[in-house]
Amino acid sequence: MFVDQISLSAKRLSCGFSQVMLQENRLTGLLFMLGIGFNSWLMLACAVVGSCSSMLAAMMYRADTADLDRGLYGYNGALIGLAVSFYLPLSLSSVIILIVCSMLATVIQRLLVTVRVAPLTGPFVITGWMALLLAQWFDLNDTVLPIVGNDLAVTVFVDELLSEGAVQAISHGLGQVMFQGNTVTGLLFIAGLAVAAPKVALWGVFGSVLGYEAATLLQYPEPLVAAGLFGFNGVLVAIVLGDRFPNRFLLIAGGIIMTILITRGFQLLGITPLTAPFVLTSWIIFLLDCLSRTGKSRNKAAG
Known part of the structure; x- marks a missing residue:
């Protein structure tokens, strides 16, 4: 017992x-x-x-x-x-x-x-x-x-091996979902997602990649970009929307970019974002989808 x-x-x-x-x-x-x-x-x-x-x-x-x-x-x-x-x-x-x-x-x-x-x-x-x-x-x-x-030899070795800014930032984007700015940790998180479902891992990586690229393009503070702070909310949104709207790639990409903009807004206001950009983006998209389906149902009933 x-x-x-x-x-x-x-x-x-x-x-x-x-x-x-x-x-x-x-x-x-x-x-x-x-x-x-x-x-x-x-x-x-x-x-x-x-x-x-x-x-x-x-x-x-x-x-x-x-x-x-x-x-x-x-x-x-x-x-x-x-x-x-x-x-x-x-x-x-x-x-x-x-x-x-x-x-x-x-x-x-x-x-x-x-x-x-x-x-x-x-x-x-x-x-x-x-x-x-x-x-x-x-x-x-x-x-x-x-x-x-962080000072373990294996961590130092992996960080040097993946010293390219983009690769490291993308890994950190996964890790920062749980406040971890460590390349090895990010890779273990990717492995964890892959165990659940390879497609989920791909969506998670895509969310971090797009978050990094968009934040770089928008010339957001480089240290924050490198730390993955514009990637982790995108990771969560990509996973949620990828599951709910698997065939609506543009919607998912738009959701990821929305989290980046909201994250930057919180930073400029001096508010710790946490995962609020992910939550707000998801709720807005869920609401719009619900309103859209309700409108279509009413139109069919009226027709």
């Missing part, structure tokens, strides 16, 4: 990590966790705490067991854990913020589902901004946790 419970918890945790990129695959989740741990074991630990906190809140809310098994109540918490560990130093206050915001994300997710709005990473964006505001309120030092693993 105990072993079965551990196995179920491990499945929910790994699926929760895979759901960060909208996949339901235990191996994908494990590769994502491996990628994070390779870059920083401390960030991985915080992500696990966030995911478990979010799932605990879901169980307290008596969420559907099938949704828990699919990892649908783990990914927002994992992202909050990553965000808190990236932006704040590890302390009792930051851990409390991490746990509270992760649990609150579940409440927000259930509210969005109730009103029939696709949650995506919306709960993470809302609670992530709350976490940053709370950090300012408690006057926490805005420093980044040490990134364990």
Whole structure:
């Protein structure tokens, strides 16, 4: 019984990590966790705490067991854990913020589902901004946790091997979905997507490629482009729209470019974008598609 419970918890945790990129695959989740741990074991630990906190809140809310098994109540918490560990130093206050915001994300997710709005990473964006505001309120030092693993010989070797700006930036675009600016981590994320479905991996890479190329063409700040900060929202949009509108290439490309513009807008306003550009772009396209289908149905009925 105990072993079965551990196995179920491990499945929910790994699926929760895979759901960060909208996949339901235990191996994908494990590769994502491996990628994070390779870059920083401390960030991985915080992500696990966030995911478990979010799932605990879901169980307290008596969420559907099938949704828990699919990892649908783990990914927002994992992202909050990553965000808190990236932006704040590890302390009792930051851990409390991490746990509270992760649990609150579940409440927000259930509210969005109730009103029939696709949650995506919306709960993470809302609670992530709350976490940053709370950090300012408690006057926490805005420093980044040490990134364990960046000085490993294998990482240095791979980074030198892939020293071309475009290749590195594209890999970082995948990695930055989970706050990882590491080439090896990005490659592990691509492998994780490929395990779930090769087509999904291609869409993810395409989102990062187009994000890099468009940001370069628009002459956005080179350090931000190289870090993949204009790619990760495009990765998520490409995956979501590629699944929902597989034959509408121009729509998908337009969605990716929209995330780049929104990301830059947030930066100019001094607001941390997180995955808000992805969420806003997806919601706008979903709404327009819904209105379009509703209009066509009314026209047919009138005809």
